[in-house]
Amino acid sequence: LKVMSKMGISTYQSYCGAQIFDAIGLKSDFVQKYFTGTATLIEGVGLDEIAAETVSRHTDGFGDDPVLRNSLEVGGEYMFRMRGEAHMWSPDAVATLQHAVRQGSWDTFKDYSAQIDSETARAQTIRGLFKIRLAEETGRKKVALDEVM
Known part of the structure:
Protein backbone atom coordinates (compact mmCIF):
# COMPACT_ATOMS: atom_id res chain seq x y z
CA LEU A 1 0.00 0.00 0.00
CA LYS A 2 1.37 3.39 -0.95
CA VAL A 3 0.11 6.67 0.46
CA MET A 4 0.30 10.00 -1.35
CA SER A 5 1.09 12.96 0.88
CA LYS A 6 2.49 16.46 0.52
CA MET A 7 5.89 14.96 1.23
CA GLY A 8 5.68 12.46 -1.61
CA ILE A 9 4.82 8.79 -1.92
CA SER A 10 5.45 6.63 1.13
CA THR A 11 4.69 3.08 2.09
CA TYR A 12 2.06 2.37 4.73
CA GLN A 13 4.76 1.05 7.07
CA SER A 14 6.47 4.44 7.24
CA TYR A 15 3.36 5.86 8.96
CA CYS A 16 3.18 3.15 11.65
CA GLY A 17 4.10 4.66 15.00
CA ALA A 18 4.76 8.04 13.41
CA GLN A 19 2.29 9.82 15.73
CA ILE A 20 1.41 12.38 13.09
CA PHE A 21 -2.03 12.97 14.57
CA ASP A 22 -3.67 14.45 17.65
CA ALA A 23 -6.06 12.60 19.94
CA ILE A 24 -9.31 14.56 20.20
CA GLY A 25 -11.87 13.86 22.88
CA LEU A 26 -9.77 11.55 25.07
CA LYS A 27 -8.52 12.26 28.59
CA SER A 28 -4.83 13.13 28.81
CA ASP A 29 -4.00 10.33 31.25
CA PHE A 30 -5.67 7.79 28.95
CA VAL A 31 -3.72 9.08 25.93
CA GLN A 32 -0.46 9.11 27.88
CA LYS A 33 -0.91 5.49 28.98
CA TYR A 34 -2.22 3.95 25.75
CA PHE A 35 -0.94 6.35 23.05
CA THR A 36 2.28 7.59 24.67
CA GLY A 37 3.64 10.76 23.13
CA THR A 38 0.49 11.61 21.18
CA ALA A 39 -0.65 15.21 21.43
CA THR A 40 -4.07 15.87 22.98
CA LEU A 41 -5.39 19.37 23.52
CA ILE A 42 -9.13 18.69 23.76
CA GLU A 43 -10.07 16.52 26.74
CA GLY A 44 -12.89 14.01 26.73
CA VAL A 45 -13.54 10.43 27.76
CA GLY A 46 -11.25 8.06 29.58
CA LEU A 47 -11.05 4.36 30.25
CA ASP A 48 -14.19 4.32 32.46
CA GLU A 49 -16.37 5.86 29.75
CA ILE A 50 -14.91 3.66 27.02
CA ALA A 51 -15.49 0.56 29.17
CA ALA A 52 -19.11 1.61 29.88
CA GLU A 53 -19.77 2.14 26.16
CA THR A 54 -18.23 -1.25 25.37
CA VAL A 55 -20.42 -2.98 27.96
CA SER A 56 -23.47 -1.12 26.59
CA ARG A 57 -22.72 -2.29 23.03
CA HIS A 58 -22.19 -5.85 24.25
CA THR A 59 -25.51 -5.71 26.10
CA ASP A 60 -27.21 -4.45 22.92
CA GLY A 61 -25.67 -7.29 20.93
CA PHE A 62 -26.60 -10.05 23.34
CA GLY A 63 -29.58 -8.53 25.18
CA ASP A 64 -33.33 -8.99 24.82
CA ASP A 65 -34.23 -5.71 23.08
CA PRO A 66 -36.66 -6.72 20.27
CA VAL A 67 -35.58 -3.75 18.13
CA LEU A 68 -32.00 -5.05 18.11
CA ARG A 69 -32.84 -8.75 17.83
CA ASN A 70 -31.99 -9.02 14.11
CA SER A 71 -29.49 -6.20 13.69
CA LEU A 72 -27.50 -3.78 15.80
CA GLU A 73 -27.64 -0.01 15.65
CA VAL A 74 -25.53 1.12 12.70
Missing part, protein backbone atom coordinates in the same frame (compact mmCIF):
# COMPACT_ATOMS: atom_id res chain seq x y z
CA GLY A 75 -24.68 4.55 14.03
CA GLY A 76 -24.71 7.35 11.54
CA GLU A 77 -21.47 9.27 11.76
CA TYR A 78 -21.32 10.05 8.03
CA MET A 79 -24.49 8.62 6.58
CA PHE A 80 -27.90 9.54 7.95
CA ARG A 81 -29.57 6.76 9.92
CA MET A 82 -33.07 6.96 11.40
CA ARG A 83 -31.77 5.95 14.83
CA GLY A 84 -28.22 7.19 14.28
CA GLU A 85 -26.33 10.05 15.86
CA ALA A 86 -27.33 13.59 15.00
CA HIS A 87 -24.92 15.30 12.63
CA MET A 88 -24.76 18.25 10.28
CA TRP A 89 -25.13 16.25 7.09
CA SER A 90 -28.86 15.70 7.45
CA PRO A 91 -30.89 14.69 4.39
CA ASP A 92 -32.39 18.20 4.29
CA ALA A 93 -28.99 19.90 4.36
CA VAL A 94 -27.56 17.65 1.64
CA ALA A 95 -30.65 18.08 -0.56
CA THR A 96 -30.54 21.86 -0.15
CA LEU A 97 -26.85 21.94 -1.11
CA GLN A 98 -27.50 19.74 -4.15
CA HIS A 99 -30.36 21.98 -5.28
CA ALA A 100 -28.23 25.10 -4.82
CA VAL A 101 -25.39 23.68 -6.92
CA ARG A 102 -27.58 22.19 -9.65
CA GLN A 103 -29.63 25.38 -10.00
CA GLY A 104 -26.72 27.74 -9.45
CA SER A 105 -28.96 29.44 -6.90
CA TRP A 106 -27.32 31.83 -4.45
CA ASP A 107 -30.57 32.07 -2.43
CA THR A 108 -30.79 28.27 -2.05
CA PHE A 109 -27.11 28.17 -1.06
CA LYS A 110 -27.85 30.77 1.64
CA ASP A 111 -30.62 28.45 2.91
CA TYR A 112 -28.08 25.62 3.06
CA SER A 113 -25.58 27.87 4.86
CA ALA A 114 -28.23 28.80 7.42
CA GLN A 115 -28.87 25.10 8.10
CA ILE A 116 -25.16 24.36 8.56
CA ASP A 117 -24.61 27.50 10.65
CA SER A 118 -27.58 26.82 12.95
CA GLU A 119 -27.03 26.39 16.69
CA THR A 120 -27.86 22.69 16.46
CA ALA A 121 -25.34 22.03 13.68
CA ARG A 122 -22.60 24.13 15.28
CA ALA A 123 -22.92 22.16 18.51
CA GLN A 124 -21.82 19.08 16.55
CA THR A 125 -18.39 20.42 15.59
CA ILE A 126 -15.30 21.59 17.44
CA ARG A 127 -15.37 24.80 15.42
CA GLY A 128 -18.93 25.37 16.61
CA LEU A 129 -17.68 25.65 20.18
CA PHE A 130 -15.76 28.82 19.29
CA LYS A 131 -17.14 32.31 18.76
CA ILE A 132 -15.77 33.87 15.59
CA ARG A 133 -15.17 37.56 16.28
CA LEU A 134 -15.42 40.16 13.54
CA ALA A 135 -12.39 42.33 12.75
CA GLU A 136 -14.10 45.37 14.27
CA GLU A 137 -14.60 43.51 17.57
CA THR A 138 -10.87 42.96 17.90
CA GLY A 139 -9.73 46.38 16.67
CA ARG A 140 -8.47 45.08 13.32
CA LYS A 141 -9.26 46.24 9.79
CA LYS A 142 -11.31 44.06 7.43
CA VAL A 143 -9.40 42.42 4.59
CA ALA A 144 -10.90 43.25 1.21
CA LEU A 145 -12.24 40.16 -0.56
CA ASP A 146 -10.15 40.83 -3.67
CA GLU A 147 -7.00 40.69 -1.50
CA VAL A 148 -7.77 37.15 -0.34
CA MET A 149 -5.95 34.49 -2.36
Whole structure:
Protein backbone atom coordinates (compact mmCIF):
# COMPACT_ATOMS: atom_id res chain seq x y z
CA LEU A 1 0.00 0.00 0.00
CA LYS A 2 1.37 3.39 -0.95
CA VAL A 3 0.11 6.67 0.46
CA MET A 4 0.30 10.00 -1.35
CA SER A 5 1.09 12.96 0.88
CA LYS A 6 2.49 16.46 0.52
CA MET A 7 5.89 14.96 1.23
CA GLY A 8 5.68 12.46 -1.61
CA ILE A 9 4.82 8.79 -1.92
CA SER A 10 5.45 6.63 1.13
CA THR A 11 4.69 3.08 2.09
CA TYR A 12 2.06 2.37 4.73
CA GLN A 13 4.76 1.05 7.07
CA SER A 14 6.47 4.44 7.24
CA TYR A 15 3.36 5.86 8.96
CA CYS A 16 3.18 3.15 11.65
CA GLY A 17 4.10 4.66 15.00
CA ALA A 18 4.76 8.04 13.41
CA GLN A 19 2.29 9.82 15.73
CA ILE A 20 1.41 12.38 13.09
CA PHE A 21 -2.03 12.97 14.57
CA ASP A 22 -3.67 14.45 17.65
CA ALA A 23 -6.06 12.60 19.94
CA ILE A 24 -9.31 14.56 20.20
CA GLY A 25 -11.87 13.86 22.88
CA LEU A 26 -9.77 11.55 25.07
CA LYS A 27 -8.52 12.26 28.59
CA SER A 28 -4.83 13.13 28.81
CA ASP A 29 -4.00 10.33 31.25
CA PHE A 30 -5.67 7.79 28.95
CA VAL A 31 -3.72 9.08 25.93
CA GLN A 32 -0.46 9.11 27.88
CA LYS A 33 -0.91 5.49 28.98
CA TYR A 34 -2.22 3.95 25.75
CA PHE A 35 -0.94 6.35 23.05
CA THR A 36 2.28 7.59 24.67
CA GLY A 37 3.64 10.76 23.13
CA THR A 38 0.49 11.61 21.18
CA ALA A 39 -0.65 15.21 21.43
CA THR A 40 -4.07 15.87 22.98
CA LEU A 41 -5.39 19.37 23.52
CA ILE A 42 -9.13 18.69 23.76
CA GLU A 43 -10.07 16.52 26.74
CA GLY A 44 -12.89 14.01 26.73
CA VAL A 45 -13.54 10.43 27.76
CA GLY A 46 -11.25 8.06 29.58
CA LEU A 47 -11.05 4.36 30.25
CA ASP A 48 -14.19 4.32 32.46
CA GLU A 49 -16.37 5.86 29.75
CA ILE A 50 -14.91 3.66 27.02
CA ALA A 51 -15.49 0.56 29.17
CA ALA A 52 -19.11 1.61 29.88
CA GLU A 53 -19.77 2.14 26.16
CA THR A 54 -18.23 -1.25 25.37
CA VAL A 55 -20.42 -2.98 27.96
CA SER A 56 -23.47 -1.12 26.59
CA ARG A 57 -22.72 -2.29 23.03
CA HIS A 58 -22.19 -5.85 24.25
CA THR A 59 -25.51 -5.71 26.10
CA ASP A 60 -27.21 -4.45 22.92
CA GLY A 61 -25.67 -7.29 20.93
CA PHE A 62 -26.60 -10.05 23.34
CA GLY A 63 -29.58 -8.53 25.18
CA ASP A 64 -33.33 -8.99 24.82
CA ASP A 65 -34.23 -5.71 23.08
CA PRO A 66 -36.66 -6.72 20.27
CA VAL A 67 -35.58 -3.75 18.13
CA LEU A 68 -32.00 -5.05 18.11
CA ARG A 69 -32.84 -8.75 17.83
CA ASN A 70 -31.99 -9.02 14.11
CA SER A 71 -29.49 -6.20 13.69
CA LEU A 72 -27.50 -3.78 15.80
CA GLU A 73 -27.64 -0.01 15.65
CA VAL A 74 -25.53 1.12 12.70
CA GLY A 75 -24.68 4.55 14.03
CA GLY A 76 -24.71 7.35 11.54
CA GLU A 77 -21.47 9.27 11.76
CA TYR A 78 -21.32 10.05 8.03
CA MET A 79 -24.49 8.62 6.58
CA PHE A 80 -27.90 9.54 7.95
CA ARG A 81 -29.57 6.76 9.92
CA MET A 82 -33.07 6.96 11.40
CA ARG A 83 -31.77 5.95 14.83
CA GLY A 84 -28.22 7.19 14.28
CA GLU A 85 -26.33 10.05 15.86
CA ALA A 86 -27.33 13.59 15.00
CA HIS A 87 -24.92 15.30 12.63
CA MET A 88 -24.76 18.25 10.28
CA TRP A 89 -25.13 16.25 7.09
CA SER A 90 -28.86 15.70 7.45
CA PRO A 91 -30.89 14.69 4.39
CA ASP A 92 -32.39 18.20 4.29
CA ALA A 93 -28.99 19.90 4.36
CA VAL A 94 -27.56 17.65 1.64
CA ALA A 95 -30.65 18.08 -0.56
CA THR A 96 -30.54 21.86 -0.15
CA LEU A 97 -26.85 21.94 -1.11
CA GLN A 98 -27.50 19.74 -4.15
CA HIS A 99 -30.36 21.98 -5.28
CA ALA A 100 -28.23 25.10 -4.82
CA VAL A 101 -25.39 23.68 -6.92
CA ARG A 102 -27.58 22.19 -9.65
CA GLN A 103 -29.63 25.38 -10.00
CA GLY A 104 -26.72 27.74 -9.45
CA SER A 105 -28.96 29.44 -6.90
CA TRP A 106 -27.32 31.83 -4.45
CA ASP A 107 -30.57 32.07 -2.43
CA THR A 108 -30.79 28.27 -2.05
CA PHE A 109 -27.11 28.17 -1.06
CA LYS A 110 -27.85 30.77 1.64
CA ASP A 111 -30.62 28.45 2.91
CA TYR A 112 -28.08 25.62 3.06
CA SER A 113 -25.58 27.87 4.86
CA ALA A 114 -28.23 28.80 7.42
CA GLN A 115 -28.87 25.10 8.10
CA ILE A 116 -25.16 24.36 8.56
CA ASP A 117 -24.61 27.50 10.65
CA SER A 118 -27.58 26.82 12.95
CA GLU A 119 -27.03 26.39 16.69
CA THR A 120 -27.86 22.69 16.46
CA ALA A 121 -25.34 22.03 13.68
CA ARG A 122 -22.60 24.13 15.28
CA ALA A 123 -22.92 22.16 18.51
CA GLN A 124 -21.82 19.08 16.55
CA THR A 125 -18.39 20.42 15.59
CA ILE A 126 -15.30 21.59 17.44
CA ARG A 127 -15.37 24.80 15.42
CA GLY A 128 -18.93 25.37 16.61
CA LEU A 129 -17.68 25.65 20.18
CA PHE A 130 -15.76 28.82 19.29
CA LYS A 131 -17.14 32.31 18.76
CA ILE A 132 -15.77 33.87 15.59
CA ARG A 133 -15.17 37.56 16.28
CA LEU A 134 -15.42 40.16 13.54
CA ALA A 135 -12.39 42.33 12.75
CA GLU A 136 -14.10 45.37 14.27
CA GLU A 137 -14.60 43.51 17.57
CA THR A 138 -10.87 42.96 17.90
CA GLY A 139 -9.73 46.38 16.67
CA ARG A 140 -8.47 45.08 13.32
CA LYS A 141 -9.26 46.24 9.79
CA LYS A 142 -11.31 44.06 7.43
CA VAL A 143 -9.40 42.42 4.59
CA ALA A 144 -10.90 43.25 1.21
CA LEU A 145 -12.24 40.16 -0.56
CA ASP A 146 -10.15 40.83 -3.67
CA GLU A 147 -7.00 40.69 -1.50
CA VAL A 148 -7.77 37.15 -0.34
CA MET A 149 -5.95 34.49 -2.36
